[in-house]
Amino acid sequence: MRILIVGGGVVGRTLALALARRGAAVTLLDQRAVAPAASWGNAGHIATEQVEPLASPATLRGVPRRLFWRGGPLGLPPAQARDWLPFALRLAWASRPAQFRRGRTALGQLLAEALPAWQRLAGALGDAALVRADGHLVAWESDASAARGRASWQAADTGTATVHALDAATLARVRALAPGVADAIRFVGSAQVSDLDRLAAALDAALDAVGVMRATGTATLERTGDRVAVPGHPADHVVVAAGVGSRALMAAAGERAPLIAERGYHVRAAAHGWPADLPPLVFEDRSIIATRYADRVQLAGFVEFGRADAPPDPRKWQRLEAHAAALGLPLAAPFERWMGARPTLPDYLPAIGRSTRAANLYYSFGHQHLGLTLAPVTAELLADTIAGAAPAIDLAPYDLRRFGTLA
Structure with a gap:
């Protein structure tokens, strides 16, 4: 069975490995999209606690105070309103209480196995x-915000992750990095990828070992009758796992995939004085997360809706660097700057399954902030489906038909 996977991010690579280990002849086509894959610039956080979809009544209520121009993490560039406004309307519709509850159940199933x-x-x-299962920390800068934040997390559905008071010794270590921290909590049951570069290298070595063929270039999908093909890449089955680029590819097959580029920013600096064994540290008042990777510390944040190919907004990097200074973090210039696009669907559920418009077309994209978290479990489930076995989790909630089809 010849399988072509379009998309070279962590979702595509883990799926390629899972299929090749099941005996398929796999080709992985990396499109090297206009925006760097978020797979290799994220916070490294295996976020098992993120059970409640961001398409929620609480998210909608919080939009005004979270806008970037008010000091918050949410960017809605006016020049790109034609891109984000239709998505925002769909998100509002998906945030109805009943839909939110269904989404929470669906995400919870995946995250329990992540x-x-x-x-x-x-x-x-x-x-x-490569996986450090020692949880993560959430810190606040005032007693009032700590009380609110702790109560919110204790009331939330966090799936297999649990919330605990932070021991005095670890709190002292956090305050040594950020003297203004008033209090913090520890999550148990979440985890971290030790280093994204190390992960990419390990996946590449494993793909080579099982004979996965790799190519780079732009993919176009052609549909003939009930089958699709990518010219120049003969295959029995095609899997679209191309992140934000999946929208156009699926449209060629008659499938509606209302993705948007949810862009995130990060800065990295040398890890002077940052403990190597400290798990990811969220500064919730500022909506940023700090992660130690090898000899670097990365500070990440922001949710910016728009086009994947729009120029980056340097103010986002400047604000991250200002946050580092305000917190007193032991990070200093020169900073490395990065921006990448998360592929996000309006209900904040991924799209995983088989097309109803083309018999040989499968898909796996739209994992929003949880691409790294969900990549291996998604790979296992879809690989079983393609191989003709029943997946351990019913994929119906992630079917693209929830958005309708194109004419």
């Missing part, structure tokens, strides 16, 4: 230490 799937993948890659 960390075990990561541990299986790390074992298969021969690098168990």
Whole structure:
């Protein structure tokens, strides 16, 4: 069985490995999209606690105070309103209470299996230490925000992750990095990828070992009758896992995929004085997360809706660097700057399944902030489906038909 996977991010690579290990002849086509894949610039956080979709009544209520121009993390560039306004209307519709509850159940099913799937993948890659299952920390800068934040997390559905008071010794370590921290909590049951560069190298080595062919270039999807093909890449089955680029590819097959580029920004600096064993640290008052990778510390944040190919907004990087200074973090110039596009659907659920418009077309995209978290479990489920086995989780909630089809 010849399978072509379009998309070279972590979702595409883990799926390629899962299919090749099941005996398929796999080609991985990396489009090298106009915006860097968020797979290789994210916070490294295996976010098992993010059970409640961001398409929610609470999210809608919080929009005004979270806008970038008011100091918040949400960017809605006026020049790109034609891109984000239709998405925002769909998100509002998906945030109805009943829809939110269905989304929470669907995300919860995937997230419950996310960390075990990561541990299986790390074992298969021969690098168990690639996954650090020591949770993460959430900190606040005032007693009032700590009280609100702690109460909010204790009331939330966090799935298999649990909230705990932070011990005095760890709190002292956090305050040594950020003297203004008033209080913090620890999540148990979440995890971290030790280093994204190390992950990419390990996946590439594993793909080579199982004979996955790799190509780069732009993919176009052609539909003939009930089948699709990508010219120049003969295959029995095609899988679209191309992140934000999946929208155009699926449209060629008559499938509606209302994706938007949800762009995130990060800065990196040398890890002077940052403990190597400290798990990811969220500064919730500022909606940013700090992660230690090898000899660098990365500070990430912002949700910016628009086009993947729009120029980056340097004010986002400047604000991250200002946050680092205001917190007193031991990070200093020169900073490396990065921006990438998360592929997001209006209900904040991924699209995983088989097309109803083309018998040989499958898809896996739209994982929003959870692409890294959900990649291995998604790969296992879709690989089983393509191989003709029943997946361990029913994929119906992630079917693209929830958005209708194109004419």
